[in-house]
Every structure is written in structure tokens, then in C-alpha cells.
Amino acid sequence: MNSAERRDRIVEYLRIKSISHGQVYTFQIAVPESEVSEVPFEKREYLSNSLIQQGTNLIPLIVRRTEAYSEEEEYEVVYGADWCLVAKELDIEKLWVWVFDMTDEQAAAAKEEMQQLLGFSDPIVVLPSVSEDTESTQRILKQLNKLVLEVETLNKKIEQVTTSVKKLEESRSKQTNIDIELVQQFTEAVKKIIEEVPSKPLYSMKKDQLQEIARKKGVKITTRMTKTDILNAIEKADKNHVG
Incomplete structure (x- = not known):
């Protein structure tokens, strides 16, 4: 069976009851006991670096809905268990997934076909085409640039607040009442923010x-x-x- 036939077969298995594609909480994904194993060091390093840098997985996992586990574990990973195991260790909040309705037989067949097609047990080796890679890189760069601008804006605001507090302290002897009121407002605002942020x-x-x-x-x-x-x-x- 060549690669094209394998792809067609995988699509045939997964196309029938496709549900959705998106992010779910990592704690919602159960890893079958048969898939719980030690991830090789080099692969663990690759997965850890990718998950930490991106905050999630760049390539979606294949999961199916299940009621075989706890109340919170609504999905079972069919393909990409290594990503899920490392993400749980790193306390990654959410993962990208493709959700399907599959029987045990369909899940086993889909996993086998994916392994034969890719030659590995996880989706790390799925490489995008040059055009897709370029578009993906551009999107990531835009997001990073946006994040940098937001950080710079936040730093400027912090500097402004710090400068304001220093000026308030310097002019305290002349404008005691006004200074105290502003400092109290600033303190209360910081206290409120701290109280609202979970530990x-x-x-x-x-x-x-x-x-x-x-x-x-x-x-x-x-x-x-x-x-x-x-x-x-x-x-x-x-x-x-x-x-």
C-alpha cells in the first residue's frame, strides 16, 4: 500500500464521524494505559522545547470522545500520546486536537495507518510544505511582534507609574493630602489585582x-x-x- 492509498484509508476512517477541531483542556484528555511509557530523551527534549515556546502543540492530536475514564476526562488520545504525556508533565493548559467518534477497531486501525504512513509513533514528523511553512512562520512572527509591542507598552506604563510614585514622594511635604490619596489609590489597585489573580x-x-x-x-x-x-x-x- 503506497502513501496515497494510506492517506485515503485514514481519511476514510476519520471522515465518517468527524466532530470538531480546536483546543481542549489538557486534563480532559486521557492517555490509554498501553500508551503510557517513557518518552525517549531526544524526543522529550524536542517536545518540551516546542510546548514551552509555543504554549501548546503546533500539530493537533487525534482524539475520540469517551466515557471510560473520569468525569473530567472526556477524550482519549488515539494518536500523539507522547505530546499529551509531556504536556501534562509541563502543566500545559490546552492542546489542539481533532475530535472524532471512533470504535476501538477504527481507532486501532487509524493509529496503525498513521504509524505506517509516517514511520513514527507521533505527529512530530509531519512537515508542512514550503508555502505552508512560510505562511505558518509569518503568522507566528506576527503574533510574536504583537506580543513584543504589548510588553513594551506594559513596560512604559510601569515606568510611568514608578515615576509618578517617585514624584509623589518628593512632593509629599507640599501636597500631603493629595499625595496620600493617590498613593492609597495606587496601593488599593495593586492589592485588588493581586487578590484577583489565583495563586x-x-x-x-x-x-x-x-x-x-x-x-x-x-x-x-x-x-x-x-x-x-x-x-x-x-x-x-x-x-x-x-x-
Whole structure:
């Protein structure tokens, strides 16, 4: 069977019940016991560097919906277990995935075909074409440039605040009442920001902790809501607050 035939066969397996493509929380993805093994050192280094630099995986995993694990583990990885294992160790929040409905037989067949097509047990070796690589690189560079500009803007604001505080301290003897009021406002603002920032990532908190945070943000919580539902509700509330 040549490469083209293998690709057609994989598509045939996956096309039937394709659900969606996007990001899901890493804790939602279960790794079958048969896939839990020590990742070779060189591969681990490659995966770790990529996940740390990008904050997620650049190439989506193949997963399927499942009810065979815990309440929170809604998906099972079919292909790309190494990415998932290393991401869990690094506490990566979300991973890109292709979600499908597949039987055990279809999942095994799809994994086997992917391994035969690629010659490896994970999607690292899937290289884009030159044009795709160029477009992908340009998108990443644009995102990095945007991030750099945001950091520079934030640094300028910090410098402005620092300068303002210094001036307030220098002129304190002349404008005592005004200076004290401004310093208090600044202190209260910083205190509020610190109080609103969780001591650890939301997705690593327990369900009851998330419920408490959600209530403080005015989010209505029901008994049927899962941890994922609460996380999404909190994220939506924060976006609405910023907007």
C-alpha cells in the first residue's frame, strides 16, 4: 500500500464521524494505559522545547470522545500520546486536537495507518510544505511582534507609574493630602489585582474552588455543571468584564 492509498484509508476512517477541531483542556484528555511509557530523551527534549515556546502543540492530536475514564476526562488520545504525556508533565493548559467518534477497531486501525504512513509513533514528523511553512512562520512572527509591542507598552506604563510614585514622594511635604490619596489609590489597585489573580492556574484547581471563584465573579452555578463548564463560565465572565 503506497502513501496515497494510506492517506485515503485514514481519511476514510476519520471522515465518517468527524466532530470538531480546536483546543481542549489538557486534563480532559486521557492517555490509554498501553500508551503510557517513557518518552525517549531526544524526543522529550524536542517536545518540551516546542510546548514551552509555543504554549501548546503546533500539530493537533487525534482524539475520540469517551466515557471510560473520569468525569473530567472526556477524550482519549488515539494518536500523539507522547505530546499529551509531556504536556501534562509541563502543566500545559490546552492542546489542539481533532475530535472524532471512533470504535476501538477504527481507532486501532487509524493509529496503525498513521504509524505506517509516517514511520513514527507521533505527529512530530509531519512537515508542512514550503508555502505552508512560510505562511505558518509569518503568522507566528506576527503574533510574536504583537506580543513584543504589548510588553513594551506594559513596560512604559510601569515606568510611568514608578515615576509618578517617585514624584509623589518628593512632593509629599507640599501636597500631603493629595499625595496620600493617590498613593492609597495606587496601593488599593495593586492589592485588588493581586487578590484577583489565583495563586495557581484555574484549570489545576478543584471543582469546589472553581465554584467559589465563579460565585465571586457573579457567575450562576448549577449542580449539573462540570469543572469544564465552570472554567468556561469564568473565562466568559472575565471577557465580559474586560469588554
